[in-house]
Amino acid sequence: xxxxxxxxxxxxxxxxxxxxxxxxxxxxxxxxxxxxxxxxxxxxxxxxxxxxxxxxxxxxxxxxxxxxxxxxxxxxxxxxxxxxxxxxxxxxxxxxxxxxxxxxxxxxxxxxxxxxxxxxxxxxxxxxxxxxxxxxxxx
Amino acid sequence: xxxxxxxxxxxxxxxxxxxxxxxxxxxxxxxxxxxxxxxxxxxxxxxxxxxxxxxxxxxxxxxxxxxxxxxxxxxxxxxxxxxxxxxxxxxxxxxxxxxxxxxxxxxxxxxxxxxxxxxxxxxxxxxxxxxxxxxxxxxxxxxxxxxxxxxxxxxxxxxxxxxxxxxx
Numbered sequence: 255x256x257x258x259x260x261x262x263x264x265x266x267x268x269x270x271x272x273x274x275x276x277x278x279x280x281x282x283x284x285x286x287x288x289x290x291x292x293x294x295x296x297x298x299x300x301x302x303x304x305x306x307x308x309x310x311x312x313x314x315x316x317x318x319x320x321x322x323x324x325x326x327x328x329x330x331x332x333x334x335x336x337x338x339x340x341x342x343x344x345x346x347x348x349x350x351x352x353x354x355x356x357x358x359x360x361x362x363x364x365x366x367x368x369x370x371x372x373x374x375x376x377x378x379x380x381x382x383x384x385x386x387x388x389x390x391x392x393x
Numbered sequence: 394x395x396x397x398x399x400x401x402x403x404x405x406x407x408x409x410x411x412x413x414x415x416x417x418x419x420x421x422x423x424x425x426x427x428x429x430x431x432x433x434x435x436x437x438x439x440x441x442x443x444x445x446x447x448x449x450x451x452x453x454x455x456x457x458x459x460x461x462x463x464x465x466x467x468x469x470x471x472x473x474x475x476x477x478x479x480x481x482x483x484x485x486x487x488x489x490x491x492x493x494x495x496x497x498x499x500x501x502x503x504x505x506x507x508x509x510x511x512x513x514x515x516x517x518x519x520x521x522x523x524x525x526x527x528x529x530x531x532x533x534x535x536x537x538x539x540x541x542x543x544x545x546x547x548x549x550x551x552x553x554x555x556x557x558x559x560x561x
Contacts, residue, residue, distance in 0.1 A: 355540040356533035367525050367540040374544035384548040386475040390541040
């Protein structure tokens with residue numbers, strides 16, 4: 255694994271660690287079906303985090319540790335701000351997975367592409383709005 | 394990154410004694426160019442499919458649309474625009490010196506709203522799955538574009554489901 259590939263995997267792992275933290279915060283401000291959706295998304299991020307950790311470890315490297323706490327990009331104090339944070343989290347993680355798609359290892363690339371699709375689907379579930387190029391900036 | 398589509402042109406050589414000489418069967422284009430051309434043809438089909446769907450929906454709606462019908466037309470127009478953006482971006486990756494083959498015309502769409510949306514959802518999911526299955530061996534920036542389009546097309550499925558139910 256090249257240093258660039260390792261860095262892309264570590265960046266994706268860091269994004270999943272932050273996402274797991276963020277969902278733990280935002281879920282507390284939701285109720286009913288939205289809270290169930292947040293819980294399912296939280297679990298999905300934890301599973302992806304563990305998969306990335308295993309991929310880095312299997313390649314003989316040490317996964318970056320998760321932070322104790324994260325500064326959230328959205329101050330959560332209501333259901334509306336909780337939804338806004340969920341959208342922000344999914345968009346950020348999508349960007350990291352699109353970066354990981356550049357890795358040429360077929361298994362890593364396919365994993366990244368499937369995760370890009372999963373995070374884009376979660377983003378649209380929260381926002382209601384699809385995007386033409388999830389994770390990419392196309393001018 | 395731009396991919397050149399030059400391999401479809403019969404290679405010719407100019408020599409001093411023989412003039413223009415045909416070298417033989419042209420080599421097949423590289424896999425990434427074949428995929429790019431296939432992706433362009435598939436996206437052209439998708440654009441045509443949405444144009445036909447909007448035409449059908451507008452006929453069904455008539456001159457006095459209900460709220461759910463208006464929502465559906467607005468939503469389909471939005472998805473159609475995203476497919477046009479996909480097509481434009483894919484085409485921008487190709488230096489084209491041979492005409493692109495036109496894809497086959499999209500299959501006839503159902504006329505009932507329920508079946509029409511089901512057909513579009515199926516086409517979107519199939520397109521997303523196909524693109525994700527074709528990433529191996531592509532240059533990094535092209536793979537990123539293909540993965541992003543695959544994700545976008547997958548997100549159209551739940552969006553279409555909401556539209557079918559008349560939810561914006």
